[in-house]
Amino acid sequence: MIKSTYNKLKLERVHESLTKELTQSIRTMSSDELAMSVFGAQNSNLPIFEDELDVTLNTRGKQLIINGTEEAVLEMGEILSQLEQLSEKKIAIQPMDIINAIRLSKNDKLDQFIRMYEKEITRDYNGRPIRVKNVGQSDYFQAVKNNDIVFGIGPAGTGKTFLAVAMAVAALRRGEVKRIILTRPAVEAGENLGFLPGDLKEKVDPYLRPLYDSLYQILGVEHTGRLLERETIEIAPLAYMRGRTLDDAFVILDEAQNTTIQQMKMFITRLGFGSKMIVNGDITQIDLPRGTKSGLIHGQRTLNQVDGIGMVHFDSSDVIRHPLVSKVITAYEKQEKTGKENNEK
Incomplete structure (x- = not known):
């Protein structure tokens, strides 16, 4: 019985080690414009991906070198594909678009990303479209x-x-x-x-x-x-x-x-x-x-x-300000919930 339990634990640890094994993928952006939009000025957008998806990113020209677990690298690839489709629609990619794609992916709603941009409400006084975010x-x-x-x-x-x-x-x-x-x-x-x-x-x-x-x-x-x-x-x-x-x-x-x-x-x-x-x-x-x-x-x-x-x-996932604002709101909501639970005890 002891040997059986030990072997089971050993197998679980091996499986855990395999699932966390790092992999690398290289993605080449279809244009310099897309690369600039996704990477940001001086690669300023890359920390957004790294913080949210637990990947490590480096660039070489139009290439994006992605390191992380297989699951994280695959998720990153799916998000990049959505951003490419957005670029093909002649929509300039902003940091908020990247954040939205990541949030949708985390909620298993990435398939809704492109559809959101098809809903143009009106245009501002400079002629720029106003869409849902x-x-x-x-x-x-x-x-x-x-x-x-x-x-x-x-x-x-x-x-x-x-x-x-x-x-x-x-x-x-x-x-x-x-x-x-x-x-x-x-x-x-x-x-x-x-x-x-x-x-x-x-x-x-x-x-x-x-x-x-x-x-x-x-x-x-x-x-x-x-x-x-x-x-x-x-x-x-x-x-x-x-x-x-x-x-x-x-x-x-x-x-x-x-x-x-x-x-x-x-x-x-x-x-x-x-x-x-x-x-x-x-x-x-x-x-x-x-x-x-x-x-x-x-x-x-x-x-x-x-x-x-x-x-x-x-909710906090719908916040369209700096991504830190969403985290602040979540932290306050958690604190208020904990406070209520403590008061009820």
Whole structure:
């Protein structure tokens, strides 16, 4: 019995050693442009692959020398094939594209990589296409197409606000709506509104700055200004929505985690004919006074099964900022989960 157990352990160790045996592959990029895109300036993109895939990379001209386990080298090859296909579509490869391909591969969804780039939402003021950046955004885009009200719930950096504004601009350009209305609750986060200078609009404008930034990036500052003057685009605090019915409009509520239950109900019931409504928020960043329930959390639970309302949940893998941001969010989520578990004991 002892000898049998020993032989079994020995075989397992031999198998483990074989599976970890290193192998090498040499991949030649199809063009200098592709090599530059994949490798990055002075090989700046290579550490992204090395950190995420546990491979060691070196370059020689257009050649990429890949060292790692057989599994890691094969995965690297599949990702490079997807990036090559992207390049063939005349789409310039950015570091974020590489990160997205790696994340999809880790989730066994690499086959969705190219399909994401076929969904062009609109173009910015320089004529550059705006597309979904990951699976979460793709689901979000589809949900808005299929529903009149959509909740986008997830951490900062997932592109919820920018993508919602891009879809609103696209709908306006196609003549599907007559105006865009963007709103946020003016919740005090460390500052007292009463001590800020100016009238109410001037006091809340800093809270609405991310919405302005998204519009400037898509439409340009001058065109955005003209549309604001004509009131084709309206940016206002949530309190301005009370008593209105919003027909033929694309309406976006940002930072919805800072609404009360009453405010959320008030906002949702403003929906008029020919309108779309998006509710975005991050339930981990609530600035409401202690004891006040978030309208986003309540709305999510209350409206989850209502036909015509879409619910899209983003997570840290959908973050489109620096890859370290995704790791930071994951670390905080893990810490919060551990804290809750300890409190329950």
